[in-house]
Amino acid sequence: MTDKAQQSDDLYRMRHSLAHIMAAAIQQLWPDVRFGVGPVIDNGFYYDVDLGEVKLSEDDFPKIETAMRAIIDANETFERSEKPIDEALAWAEQTHQPYKQELLNDLKRSGTTEASKLNPEELGTITSSDTQVVTVSFYRNGNFVDLCRGPHVESTGKVGAFKLNRVSGAYWRGNEKNAQLQRVHGVAFKTAEDLQDYLDMVEEAKKRDHRKLGQELDLFVFSDMVGSGLPMFTPRGTVLREELINFSNQLRQRDGFEKVHIPHITKKELYQASGHWDKFGDELFLVKSQETSDELVLKPMNCPHHTRIYASKQRSYRDLPIRYLEATTVYRDEKTGELAGLSRVRAITQDDSHVFCRQDQIEEEINHLMGAAHELYITVGMALRVRLSYRDDSEAYLGTPELWQSAQEQLKNAVIANKLEYFEEEGEAAFYGPKIDFMATDALGREHQLATVQLDFVQPERFGLEYIAEDGSSQQPVMIHCALMGSVERFLAVYIEHTAGKFPVWLAPEQIRFITVNQEEATVAFAKKIAIEGRELGLRLQVDNSNESVGKKIRTAELAKVPYTIVIGDKEVTSGEVVPRIRKDMAVMDIPMTVGAEQFLKTVANEAKSRVLKTSL
């Protein structure tokens, strides 16, 4: 999202002016163009245009850019003027700009005080005065006039470096029921160097793209015969999944969570009872029984099943909290255009858990979960901050205000106790309870929402969950949903890009590779012997005794991003000592040291066990 505060005022003006210049250029080329909005965004700007039957493509960029440069070279002055809104409406009508007209009408209807609520950043064109009469501003350069809130630079020559980079569809005012306009994007910076730096950064991000690395490192695959959004994990990718899931489980099992297991299909009645049938509606995959009249669905979530386990017998306050843990896959029929690599899939594995507890136990339970999340993200090397989402004053929330108040306080206390950076937002809670979202920052500075802790006052009610309290009365427990990674697939997408595929030893699909110098019997036998010793220590390792040069085999191991590579030749066979080659991002010393083979294996096994981020060799 655009944040003007994060961009310097100069840069903001340049980008805004460029959007305006691009609009002028497009109008030169296609005089019938009707304009939507043209705001500044991160790194650049865009303008939404309606060209009727004309479909823009990247092939059109050169001529648009040429027309833009002509305007820039002419160094035309931007002239700002203000008009009363009715005059502006007349202008919009006369110049055949229906979208501008709509904006102006909305503005007129809503009046001055309301104008600020229209999110002028998005509309990009509105200004309002403090008087009761709303005026709007126009900018003119040369023959081109545009309704625009500005601000602009003084003249078209002062706009810095830019490049058009993308064209896409965008619904008018973000509503899919509206007409679809074409959105032309550009990136813009003060200098050509800044622009180049940005383009280089984009290039670097492309190299780290998890879809590319997933193929290069042999982690996961898709098949047309299986379907879109349905990834399959290779042996290497499965190591990553399982190590992460094991860790996520361990972090909660030490706090008393117990694993459960549920089936992946269920009668739709379950979701009718939970209320999800209405909420998920067309996202559900339907399953038809050929033997019975059952109407089944693939589960889109796990909590209703877990409530059935809870409700399978009578619970006492002494039994609480009851904590269920299960990494399992849910299925959601996403719109095809939304699927993307592992970030957005139709088979979603959640490292899910549910606590059923008394109201006075919320804080301690949250406390445990926060601690677990904190440890997970420290271990994978991502900075974490949390968002506390509270209710607001509206009536849209279920559960008593007292319960909300108490729960929100307990959430906050737990966050403070865990010394996490946090911010609070009212009105962001789900209708069924307040929540904590964890925002993790990756190596490229991008923030991702992965883990969530969500309180739920509604499902216990809907499913009639209860426990017998100390005084013999029947009470309703509170449910706490939590997924530390969120979804394993999305987490992996983020994590693969975060590490660029250079996984730490505990996660590396292949931790050590032994490379033989020759195919002599003694050499191969020695390599195989220590490989067996390593596997006995739980290490994942391979012996490469292919008939290739040592250089070639080193290169292959490097490209596979194997943490440790060891060349085995006569020297090693004779001495029993090895010289580990340490992957460059991990190396802590320049000179490789010599170490006894057995000692080396034990050291690596310890690194894996303790999940260290970098090598200690």
Place this chain on the structure above:
RNA sequence: GCCGACGUAGCUCAGUUGGUCAGAGCGGCUGUUUUGUAAACAGCGGGCCGUGGGUUCGAAUCCCUCCGUCGGCUCCA
């Protein structure tokens, strides 16, 4: 789902004004070589040019359908 771009060997990609256009590099296989820390040498295989239709004397090339991928929109874990 919508708008746009795209789909050629396992991978990365050439080849499209319709007519020796089925190509390269890497990978694979075979042989020679026995290699010491980022690419030894030679040979050989390998593709219904995403799918199904259409136009044409002739389609990887033009048109339509479907499937899939990518960039956005919308939605979301």
